[in-house]
Amino acid sequence: MQETIVQSTDDEFDVLIVGSGVTGGWAAKEFCEAGFKTLLIERGRLVEHRKDYPTEGKGPWEYPTRTVAENLLVDQTQAIQKQCYAFNDTSKHFFGNDRDLPYSTEPGTSFSWIRANQLGGKSLLWARQTFRLSDYDLSANAKDGLGIDWPIRYQDLAPWYDYVEKFAGISAAQNNLPQLPDSIAQPAFELTKPELDFQASLAEHFPDKPMVVGRCAHLTEPSKIQLELGRVTCQARSECYRGCSFGAYFSTQSATLPAAARTGNLHIAPNSVVHSLIYDDAKQRVTGVRVVDNDNLSQREYRGKIVFLCASTLGSTQVLLNSTSKRFPNGLANSSGVLGRYLMDHNYNAWASARIPGYEDEYYRGRRPTGIYIPNSHFEPSRYHKAFKRGYAIAGGATRGSWQGMSKQDGFGSDFKQRLTQAGPWQIWMGAQGEMLPRADNQVSLHPNKKDKWGIPQLHFNCQWSDNELNMMQHAAETMHKMLETAGFESIRSQATTAPPGLAIHEIGTARMGNDPKQSVLNKYNQAHDVPNLFVTDGASFCSSGVVNPTLTFMALTARAAHYAIDQVKSGRL
Amino acid sequence: MERRELLKMIAAATGAAFIGNPLALAAESAQRPGTGFSADDMQLLNEIAETIIPRTDSPGAKDANIGQLMTRLVSDCYLPGEQALFRQGMQKLNEAALNQFGKAFLLLEQKHKHSLLSELNDEAYRYNKQNKVRHWELGRPGGTPDEDKALPHYFTLFKQLTLFGFFTSKPGATQVLRYVAVPGRYDGEFPYKKGDKAWAT
Numbered sequence: 001m002q003e004t005i006v007q008s009t010d011d012e013f014d015v016l017i018v019g020s021g022v023t024g025g026w027a028a029k030e031f032c033e034a035g036f037k038t039l040l041i042e043r044g045r046l047v048e049h050r051k052d053y054p055t056e057g058k059g060p061w062e063y064p065t066r067t068v069a070e071n072l073l074v075d076q077t078q079a080i081q082k083q084c085y086a087f088n089d090t091s092k093h094f095f096g097n098d099r100d101l102p103y104s105t106e107p108g109t110s111f112s113w114i115r116a117n118q119l120g121g122k123s124l125l126w127a128r129q130t131f132r133l134s135d136y137d138l139s140a141n142a143k144d145g146l147g148i149d150w151p152i153r154y155q156d157l158a159p160w161y162d163y164v165e166k167f168a169g170i171s172a173a174q175n176n177l178p179q180l181p182d183s184i185a186q187p188a189f190e191l192t193k194p195e196l197d198f199q200a201s202l203a204e205h206f207p208d209k210p211m212v213v214g215r216c217a218h219l220t221e222p223s224k225i226q227l228e229l230g231r232v233t234c235q236a237r238s239e240c241y242r243g244c245s246f247g248a249y250f251s252t253q254s255a256t257l258p259a260a261a262r263t264g265n266l267h268i269a270p271n272s273v274v275h276s277l278i279y280d281d282a283k284q285r286v287t288g289v290r291v292v293d294n295d296n297l298s299q300r301e302y303r304g305k306i307v308f309l310c311a312s313t314l315g316s317t318q319v320l321l322n323s324t325s326k327r328f329p330n331g332l333a334n335s336s337g338v339l340g341r342y343l344m345d346h347n348y349n350a351w352a353s354a355r356i357p358g359y360e361d362e363y364y365r366g367r368r369p370t371g372i373y374i375p376n377s378h379f380e381p382s383r384y385h386k387a388f389k390r391g392y393a394i395a396g397g398a399t400r401g402s403w404q405g406m407s408k409q410d411g412f413g414s415d416f417k418q419r420l421t422q423a424g425p426w427q428i429w430m431g432a433q434g435e436m437l438p439r440a441d442n443q444v445s446l447h448p449n450k451k452d453k454w455g456i457p458q459l460h461f462n463c464q465w466s467d468n469e470l471n472m473m474q475h476a477a478e479t480m481h482k483m484l485e486t487a488g489f490e491s492i493r494s495q496a497t498t499a500p501p502g503l504a505i506h507e508i509g510t511a512r513m514g515n516d517p518k519q520s521v522l523n524k525y526n527q528a529h530d531v532p533n534l535f536v537t538d539g540a541s542f543c544s545s546g547v548v549n550p551t552l553t554f555m556a557l558t559a560r561a562a563h564y565a566i567d568q569v570k571s572g573r574l
Numbered sequence: 575m576e577r578r579e580l581l582k583m584i585a586a587a588t589g590a591a592f593i594g595n596p597l598a599l600a601a602e603s604a605q606r607p608g609t610g611f612s613a614d615d616m617q618l619l620n621e622i623a624e625t626i627i628p629r630t631d632s633p634g635a636k637d638a639n640i641g642q643l644m645t646r647l648v649s650d651c652y653l654p655g656e657q658a659l660f661r662q663g664m665q666k667l668n669e670a671a672l673n674q675f676g677k678a679f680l681l682l683e684q685k686h687k688h689s690l691l692s693e694l695n696d697e698a699y700r701y702n703k704q705n706k707v708r709h710w711e712l713g714r715p716g717g718t719p720d721e722d723k724a725l726p727h728y729f730t731l732f733k734q735l736t737l738f739g740f741f742t743s744k745p746g747a748t749q750v751l752r753y754v755a756v757p758g759r760y761d762g763e764f765p766y767k768k769g770d771k772a773w774a775t
Contacts (some may be wrong), residue, residue: 057755060742070650071651076700233759234760411695412627412691
């Protein structure tokens with residue numbers, strides 16, 4: 001079976017899903033498999049698995065500028081997008097065009113909003129690191145009072161983590177750490193020899209900072225269902241941002257979309273920019289979406305019995321804010337007034353690096369799509385540092401220097417060439433991934449008069465770090481420095497920086513869950529308190545940021561919400 | 575491995591058929607504007623590059639036609655300040671050759687080319703140190719140089735572009751280094767002995 005491409009239609013769908021990234025793909029799979037007639041609405045173009053990965057598998061010499069993007073083009077169309085670590089000439093076609101996607105920021109603040117508007121969304125560009133939230137994370141707000149309590153606990157999510165991990169395919173070791181619950185996993189990637197010794201050094205000198213290998217959504221021992229979908233083992237190319245025809249990492253294209261399509265229930269409406277949701281005051285329900293065509297700007301509507309907003313954290317909130325009615329003059333499902341508030345990102349503003357002496361007869365083969373990971377050691381109030389609340393994880397890796405690193409060395413000529421041709425000294429780098437507190441002042445709102453080319457009011461950002469985040473990064477830099485020093489490494493450097501939020505690309509919050517409808521937009525099933533047939537299952541629903549990469553939790557929340565909605569429909573309650 | 579081979583391998587592994595991508599073909603055949611550099615410029619740059627990365631028992635910079643690539647990178651990827659510095663650098667280099675040896679750089683004997691670049695290499699080292707030029711590298715997206723960030727000595731531009739161009743070229747990556755398009759798996763421990771080639775990517 002194949003998906004059906006839809007443009008104009010009078011049909012009423014069982015469910016409308018806005019957005020086709022990680023969460024939209026999951027929602028589509030669950031509803032299609034439950035027999036629901038599903039419309040997946042995507043603002044960008046179609047991207048077909050394999051066929052539309054034009055840069056895949058090319059050597060650097062096959063690019064006219066060797067994978068460096070052209071400055072003039074980039075400055076005119078992707079000056080914001082290029083700040084993303086994954087942006088270059090091999091991946092730029094999966095990033096948005098800044099000219100079409102304007103937004104404003106409050107004077108004195110800055111926010112980098114990275115966009116990937118095509119079928120599959122950011123599932124084609126994500127860094128694929130997958131960790132579960134723990135009960136420490138989900139109860140942090142309740143324990144220290146910095147934010148409203150999550151309406152769910154680990155036991156609510158655990159079966160759904162199991163469920164999504166089995167399907168997505170996670171490579172991980174079993175570490176038995178309370179602050180980092182284990183995943184259902186395929187074999188982990190190996191550590192290098194210096195990493196193994198560093199792991200032992202940490203175990204001895206920093207017992208609260210155990211090191212694990214990064215868990216990631218890559219297949220290392222594919223299951224039957226994964227093979228059926230055309231997915232095979234990771235080939236260790238580490239060119240994931242170009243798309244992967246092996247389907248070795250989880251993306252909408254490799255995993256959820258083919259699963260949804262083979263049911264025969266999947267319809268896709270590409271190039272459909274959702275302007276707003278249609279709310280029926282009498283029925284007190286959403287009945288459909290208003291769409292502006294991405295290319296010709298014509299308008300159309302799609303009708304559905306249930307709406308799942310999976311348009312990315314800020315995309316979903318923008319749609320809600322722009323969906324006004326008599327009942328909801330300040331944005332749909334916003335009787336609480338908190339819609340747009342409590343915006344968070346992760347704080348990556350501390351790093352450290354060092355040279356590792358020795359290991360000259362050690363090397364590695366292949367390009368590992370993950371690194372080392374040290375979970376948060378400040379995971380409950382009794383473990384907080386006096387200078388800040390909450391904590392940070394550390395990610396990094398050890399590799400041998402290459403010509404790139406050595407090219408700054410003095411010299412030229414044949415000896416120099418010979419030196420650069422060999423593997424250089426071992427080096428290690430680490431970066432902090434800090435929690436950002438939920439604060440009402442960190443907010444997106446609709447600009448009062450600026451609109452984009454589709455006639456949608458632009459988002460206006462007011463988002464800044466607080467002293468808590470700044471102090472945490474100082475501590476993180478110092479701590480990483482000590483860890484490297486204790487291990488006996490050399491030429492250690494460390495720094496805390498102050499880059500503005502956005503570039504962790506972990507934007508979360510702005511339509512948070514909660515038990516109290518006066519303080520939250522969504523209930524514990526990601527269902528709008530105010531509108532029973534409306535669900536928001538992407539990062540907008542988060543009550544706190546935790547420190548782990550959020551995408552695995554997006555998957556679990558979406559699958560859980562979809563099954564809740566399916567059960568409600570089947571039992572006649574929705 | 576070539577892209578064609580890769581696609582075949584993926585097709586074999588996944589049972590999927592491939593269709594040629596019209597987008598990719600269009601991009602490859604698109605007409606590119608000129609760079610504003612002459613054939614003489616490219617020859618000069620090739621000579622500079624060859625002195626930095628000479629042919630030994632393996633290919634050198636000229637084998638990879640680095641001169642032409644440098645002009646492309648300068649015109650497409652450099653910021654205006656870097657472009658101006660690069661062009662001034664070409665002039666200064668020739669002036670130095672004329673002053674010292676009475677000939678343009680291209681006409682110098684190999685040992686004179688080498689001694690001139692050796693001086694420039696030392697001069698660049700001192701200049702960069704004095705001016706606190708630290709983390710300069712090819713104008714990569716994501717690393718837009720700040721307006722107030724000091725630019726390096728012009729010889730550093732020649733050298734960096736040569737190294738970048740050479741080690742990302744087909745001969746540089748596949749003959750001088752070890753390039754494996756599809757490693758197939760990752761091994762965290764793999765033996766190495768002094769003199770072994772490094773991985774290209």
